[in-house]
Amino acid sequence: MKDLDPSIQAFILHFGEMGSRWGINRTVGQIYALLYVAEEPLNAEQITDRLGLSRSNVSMGLKELQSWRLVQSQHIPGDRKDYFSTPEDVLDIAMTLLQEKRKRELDPTLTLLRQTLMESPKNPELEHAQNRLQDMCNLMEQVSDWSDDLLKLSRSDLQLLLRFGNKVPRLLEMKDKLNILPKKQKPK
Amino acid sequence: MKDLDPSIQAFILHFGEMGSRWGINRTVGQIYALLYVAEEPLNAEQITDRLGLSRSNVSMGLKELQSWRLVQSQHIPGDRKDYFSTPEDVLDIAMTLLQEKRKRELDPTLTLLRQTLMESPKNPELEHAQNRLQDMCNLMEQVSDWSDDLLKLSRSDLQLLLRFGNKVPRLLEMKDKLNILPKKQKPK
DNA sequence: TAGTTATTTCAGAAATTACTGAAATTACCG
DNA sequence: CGGTAATTTCAGTAATTTCTGAAATAACTA
Numbered sequence: 411m412k413d414l415d416p417s418i419q420a421f422i423l424h425f426g427e428m429g430s431r432w433g434i435n436r437t438v439g440q441i442y443a444l445l446y447v448a449e450e451p452l453n454a455e456q457i458t459d460r461l462g463l464s465r466s467n468v469s470m471g472l473k474e475l476q477s478w479r480l481v482q483s484q485h486i487p488g489d490r491k492d493y494f495s496t497p498e499d500v501l502d503i504a505m506t507l508l509q510e511k512r513k514r515e516l517d518p519t520l521t522l523l524r525q526t527l528m529e530s531p532k533n534p535e536l537e538h539a540q541n542r543l544q545d546m547c548n549l550m551e552q553v554s555d556w557s558d559d560l561l562k563l564s565r566s567d568l569q570l571l572l573r574f575g576n577k578v579p580r581l582l583e584m585k586d587k588l589n590i591l592p593k594k595q596k597p598k
Numbered sequence: 599m600k601d602l603d604p605s606i607q608a609f610i611l612h613f614g615e616m617g618s619r620w621g622i623n624r625t626v627g628q629i630y631a632l633l634y635v636a637e638e639p640l641n642a643e644q645i646t647d648r649l650g651l652s653r654s655n656v657s658m659g660l661k662e663l664q665s666w667r668l669v670q671s672q673h674i675p676g677d678r679k680d681y682f683s684t685p686e687d688v689l690d691i692a693m694t695l696l697q698e699k700r701k702r703e704l705d706p707t708l709t710l711l712r713q714t715l716m717e718s719p720k721n722p723e724l725e726h727a728q729n730r731l732q733d734m735c736n737l738m739e740q741v742s743d744w745s746d747d748l749l750k751l752s753r754s755d756l757q758l759l760l761r762f763g764n765k766v767p768r769l770l771e772m773k774d775k776l777n778i779l780p781k782k783q784k785p786k
Numbered sequence: 787t788a789g790t791t792a793t794t795t796c797a798g799a800a801a802t803t804a805c806t807g808a809a810a811t812t813a814c815c816g
Numbered sequence: 817c818g819g820t821a822a823t824t825t826c827a828g829t830a831a832t833t834t835c836t837g838a839a840a841t842a843a844c845t846a
Contacts, residue, residue: 417714418727424710430832431703433619435804446734447727454823464806469824490814490821500737515619522612526605539606539635546634549688552760572740618802623834642793652836657794678792678844 441471451493523547626659639681711735
């Protein structure tokens with residue numbers, strides 16, 4: 411791993427190792443980390459050199475990261491190479507991650523659950539199972555709706571909400587007291 | 599896979615396949631799914647039989663699930679075997695998951711980032727990198743604090759919050775208008 | 787306690803996933 | 817177009833992870 415300060419190197423290696431927990435592989439984690447701290451967009455060759463990976467591996471890794479929308483590519487006029495970079499804004503990054511994770515880790519299961527719950531149970535054991543699936547389905551739908559709503563918030567509302575933290579419960583109390591949100595009202 | 603209704607079988611297989619995306623393996627996913635829909639706690643042998651896995655694999659899978667606190671074991675008087683089950687309440691399950699995911703997927707990185715940010719940058723390139731890491735660190739800390747607060751909520755507040763969904767932004771507006779939250783807690 | 791049953795461990799096998807280099811494809815330029 | 821540089825694909829290999837069966841350990845009972 412060439413030309414990299416030890417602390418940056420440590421960061422890149424860490425992302426590589428965490429990659430497997432996060433559902434990407436080591437290479438992909440490293441490429442992301444490198445691009446994330448880079449001052450300028452980098453081309454595939456530069457990435458290959460700095461990380462000591464094969465060119466083809468870098469190509470595949472970049473493709474993967476693009477499929478997550480975590481890196482973007484751009485052309486620099488007068489240069490044939492593709493240059494890659496990560497979005498500046500960490501909140502944007504987090505929202506993209508939320509969206510992609512939901513798509514990959516939640517939606518498929520939600521689909522299956524809804525499908526399964528269409529059938530009517532034929533015996534007590536099945537009925538119990540269906541109840542369990544219904545519980546899971548309900549919760550996942552709520553989480554899914556929540557994340558939808560999050561994704562629609564403006565940047566400033568998002569920041570506000572994040573900074574709120576432990577004050578959310580107090581907001582909830584407030585709602586009771588002030589009776590602002592009608593109990594059964596549909597979303598507009 | 600014996601004695602299982604096709605729809606339940608589909609559910610178990612699906613959990614097995616999703617397992618790899620969720621950071622557990624197929625076997626662990628299947629065991630969890632089976633226990634989740636079971637009417638009664640099951641012992642390791644029953645799991646082995648119904649899923650067609652090796653006894654040792656089931657043992658390891660159960661250990662893994664216990665390390666996630668997603669299944670609990672209990673003794674049934676007069677029976678030597680251990681019986682395993684999942685918590686009843688899906689909200690409990692979700693909160694456990696949140697806690698464990700944070701511990702495994704967020705905390706280690708937060709630790710590394712904080713460590714790295716102790717050092718002072720020696721050149722412009724490093725300074726840029728440190729700024730990037732600082733941004734990431736701040737966001738992750740906010741997410742971490744948020745989840746802490748979530749975990750402290752009562753069941754009923756949690757349910758309320760979940761059902762809220764898209765009304766959260768309205769709450770945020772409200773906060774401005776009503777000036778309820780003390781300003782002393784200015785986030786740094 | 788010895789005898790029995792249940793569980794865990796672990797080394798090797800099997801399966802899966804990641805990585806590489808060579809070849810094919812694409813993109814660009816004159 | 818033809819030539820060149822950049823990228824992607826893909827078959828084979830390497831590395832990693834998962835799974836198994838046998839052996840060791842632990843838990844219980846008479």
